[in-house]
Amino acid sequence: MTRTSGTPQRSCLGCRKTFDQNDLIRYALTPQGMVVPDVRRRLPGRGAYTCWSPLCLAHAVQRRQFDRAFRQPCQAVQDDRLLADILKALRARMLGLIGMGRKSSQLVAGSNAVLDALGRPRQIDLLVLASDISAGIAEKVSRKAARVEVKCLGMFSKIELGPLTGRAETSALAIYQGKLAEAFAADLQNYRKLSGES
Ligand SMILES: [Zn+2]
Structure with a gap:
């Protein structure tokens, strides 16, 4: 073949x-x-692999497959610890992409800027609404997004998003279509698979 x-x-x-x-x-x-996730694929040495699936990770741990893959007894591996570390790394990487997107003008931040951007919906890949956004703003933004068929994602807090976009807090941002949006979507898809959201 x-x-x-x-x-x-x-x-x-x-x-x-x-x-x-x-x-x-x-x-x-x-x-x-110690077995550690290598989400950025930069750590040296032999690698071991699983699907982006909590079940596959749990099976690998239960059957001591990491010992076999690394050809030595590993320190006690806990699937919930590994899972938490992977989710944390993915969140950090998505936040990093948001920071890069702001610097390279591949997104706009702030609810007013997002509402403006929704006037040109075909350029937008995705909206991110902070999970602690005020109900009034959330409704206004998501209603307009639904009307122009733009997806909204609820994730991160206002304080997590703020500093990345040059503010104390940010409630909403719109990511434009392009390479950065694709990288963000790939991480998001894996995040959802692992956290059991899809
Ligand atoms: Zn698998």
């Missing part, structure tokens, strides 16, 4: 199925023998 893709294939330690390496979570082993 010939492969057209040059991307290495790896199997998930949970379900044992083989996937394109970029579609799996990578794990690395610290010098102390």
